[in-house]
Amino acid sequence: MNSNLVSINSKISHLVPVESVTDYDLLLSDWLNTKRSEHTRRVYRNDIKDFLLHHDGLTLGKFLKSDRHVGFELVNRYKGNLIQLGLTAATINRRLAALKSLVSYAYQCGRCEFMLEAVKSEKLKAYRDTSGIGTETFKRVLEVCDRVTLKGKRDYALLVLLWCNALRRSEVAKADIKDFDPINGTLKIYGKGRGTESETVTLGQTAVSALSDWLEYRGETNRDAALFCSVNPAYSMGRLSTHAIYKIVRETATAAGLNKVMSPHRVRHSSITAALDATNGDVRKVQKLSRHADLNTLMIYDDNRINHQGEVTALLDGML
Numbered sequence: 228m229n230s231n232l233v234s235i236n237s238k239i240s241h242l243v244p245v246e247s248v249t250d251y252d253l254l255l256s257d258w259l260n261t262k263r264s265e266h267t268r269r270v271y272r273n274d275i276k277d278f279l280l281h282h283d284g285l286t287l288g289k290f291l292k293s294d295r296h297v298g299f300e301l302v303n304r305y306k307g308n309l310i311q312l313g314l315t316a317a318t319i320n321r322r323l324a325a326l327k328s329l330v331s332y333a334y335q336c337g338r339c340e341f342m343l344e345a346v347k348s349e350k351l352k353a354y355r356d357t358s359g360i361g362t363e364t365f366k367r368v369l370e371v372c373d374r375v376t377l378k379g380k381r382d383y384a385l386l387v388l389l390w391c392n393a394l395r396r397s398e399v400a401k402a403d404i405k406d407f408d409p410i411n412g413t414l415k416i417y418g419k420g421r422g423t424e425s426e427t428v429t430l431g432q433t434a435v436s437a438l439s440d441w442l443e444y445r446g447e448t449n450r451d452a453a454l455f456c457s458v459n460p461a462y463s464m465g466r467l468s469t470h471a472i473y474k475i476v477r478e479t480a481t482a483a484g485l486n487k488v489m490s491p492h493r494v495r496h497s498s499i500t501a502a503l504d505a506t507n508g509d510v511r512k513v514q515k516l517s518r519h520a521d522l523n524t525l526m527i528y529d530d531n532r533i534n535h536q537g538e539v540t541a542l543l544d545g546m547l
Contacts, residue, residue, distance in 0.1 A: 251288045258332040266469055274325035281305050291333050295341030302346050316349035357531045359497025368483045378458045380444050382475055384437035389491055391431045393498040393516050396472040396491035405450040409439050500532050
């Protein structure tokens, strides 16, 4: 065992009585239940587990009952280990965010005497790569869908919806049949950071037709059922998870012969970039499609689309 780790464990051992496993499991469960997203709950649980496994013999109770100096040391050593393992800044920041959130919750519950504000996240440039695929290439992806089958109708409707409305996969996964209004051509979505508040988006005619065709062929009469579900009989038409939506996009793109690894978010990048091209860079108009809270985020898409850096480099190159 690392001598530094032995030193930390010795600091903890005399400070912390043996905790009730059930008690701290309940604390962890209560904290996770404050997260609305099932995906977030699953990922954060794994992040906390990974942190504890990095410190031999450390339990959640011992960590939360340590003093602020030991807590800071444990988390920063963990951060250093993740850096040495070569994890991306985004992954490291997410794991630190999980720890900070849990510690803050425990502190407010009176179960912890320190916070982790002093632990710094890795510097991260958002949306470094906003590249996607062009419209003609996406049409090739759509052509893979066999639209005479139940699966083909579902996948086609799903892909059209992702493209035409630049939706996030979580928004698609949460949608129910009752959220779709074919008469007015709208869909209620529950967007990022909106909790239980819905937002109504206008659909294009292609999406309305594709969704109507899928739902008619599916024959589901329960309007509270998921808008998109599994067509595998073993899963009894259960709601598509965000991971299942990712697999559909990736596998369909691969079948279309695309070398670029595609994902729902890459489709979102593609449609936003295509919208900027179609509107001659009208970022305020495209913001209504992308629903980015910060216009500066959309400006990154526009800068990457135009490639001002490449333009200036070409000017300098022409001076030689």
